[in-house]
Amino acid sequence: MWNDLISGMKTVTEAVIEDVRLYNNKSFLLPLFLIALLFLWVTEKDRKLRVVLLYLVAALGVIFLCPLYAWVGMKIDAEVYYRVLWSLPVGILVCYSAVKLMTHFKAFVSKVLVFLLALLVIVINGDLVYTNTFHIKSVNAYHIPQQVIDVADALKLDNYKPIAVLPADLLSFFRQYTADVFTPYGRNMLEPAWTFQNDLYDAMEGDRTMYDAAEVARCARNHQCAFVVLSSAKHINGSMEEQGYFLFRFVQGYFIYMDYNYYWVFKEQGLLDADVIEAGG
């Protein structure tokens, strides 16, 4: 039992160290935090501030690194345990230390130099959020790619919510725009760690350069998809028309096919919009 406990604690400790390592990411962030903490420990005279900014923060740091606490936290959700580190007000301590250091100097030039030095440390140590992340110029107020909006608008019917299968590149954004079209799977398929499986997804994305029309059509019918959206960036082995589909629209590089089986049923029930009826003949 003791061996199990020790080995469990060892695993948790390693996981905590890994979380801290990933959080810090080869930067000077945590040393900077410790330096600021130490500096304020020596210079801060206000006892009320000392309790909150120094003693409480230090205690929180110790608790969060404590294997027993981490074990409980990781039992709840191991993947997000790193978020406890948000509770350490690193930014406040570092910036307050810099200002406090400025106040120690009498000459204006010295104060400016300390300020510039602090800015330099922040800039050198950090990474600009706008250049180091996936920021791109937005083309609409939704902040989602325009082709997603155009494909979604094409798929929407006035009187019915159809099921449509989409290429992987549209999955992350599609539901952010509309709930009027069901999909057999969504962005969950794109996360390998979540290990979702779906035969239709395999048929759509299994080959990066080509669709097998027969396989896509077979799986799409199994999932009751009225519409199949295929990217024009990939070739189609065979044709969707041979599988009983018709090309409803070509939108922003995507072929939107409709299954004739659903077409006749929906048409009979008066669920189709005029443009779909016109395309289906």
Next chain:
Amino acid sequence: MEIVRWGVLLALVLPVPFFLGFIPVKHMNRLQKTPAMTYVCGWFVSFFLFELTAVPFILLEQRFTVLVWVYTCIIAVVLVVSLWQGRQLWRFYTEELKGIREMPGHVKLGWIVFFLIVLFQMAYAVLYEYYDGDDSYYIATAVLTDRFDTMYLRDTYTGYIYPLDARHAFSPTPIYQAWMSRLSGIAPAIVAHSVLGPVWLMFMYCIYGQICSRLLWNRKNYKPVFMILIAVWFMYGNISLYTTETFAMTRTWQGKGLMAGMVIPALFLCLIYLAQESVSQGMWMLFVCVCMAAVFATSISFMVIPTITGIASVMLGIKKKSVKFAAELFLCCAPCLLLAVCFIIVK
């Protein structure tokens, strides 16, 4: 019509939170009676009320429209009470604004630089988009909620009916955004990305501004220096995918971003003031709201908030040599603990 929609949405994110903040701010001391503190308090009052109202409706699988009516009525009533209670506060705000004239030139320049940096960040949040996979859960939840009139009863990825998603039900940030979307008629993706993204950045800097006011209360001329450093700190905070700054700057509208950028700093803001000899009633109110807002933002708060509050209770209790104070402080997170128990039961 479009103008009316935008008018409603902007009213919901600018004057409404500001007016809601009157109640706690009225009971705060002179230093805390500022427009920024009022705005901060208003958002937390709003989150507090939403958490209390929405969670029972979600767990009872009620229609979203019912929640919209109930919560809107509650906000309307609180707003009227707030406007009545806060009618004397305008005097303090005017004095605050008059103080700007007396500032030395270099301090004014410092504030201008700070506001330009924040303005740049807000403009960037509107003009540039950031791809984050989690939006396909959070914003999709708001879209489904508004469209199907159910809450956490649809699979966000497929749209199909689903058993209650109890894991997320206790942190209904997307439902709150769906509420804004329903009242304004503007799509949840626009509400989150183009409106809450920049507005909550401003909200975040208001919190830091209040922290700064307390830290540098006797060195007012250094305030813009601190704020410029904080703004640059956030801009260059993308050290890893996991930092507070990354979440606050790139996922501002998500519950996680709210927790990292706003709730935790607000918690420290309250604790700094609660450490003083005399604590205003308004600060206690804000602290309770912040503890509840943490749950509203993310379920990690079930663990983090009692930990921070617990340790703070012990330390401040020792400092003030008062067991009663320590107990009172810890009791503020009692609703959070109660929700944690419900979370464990439902999950």
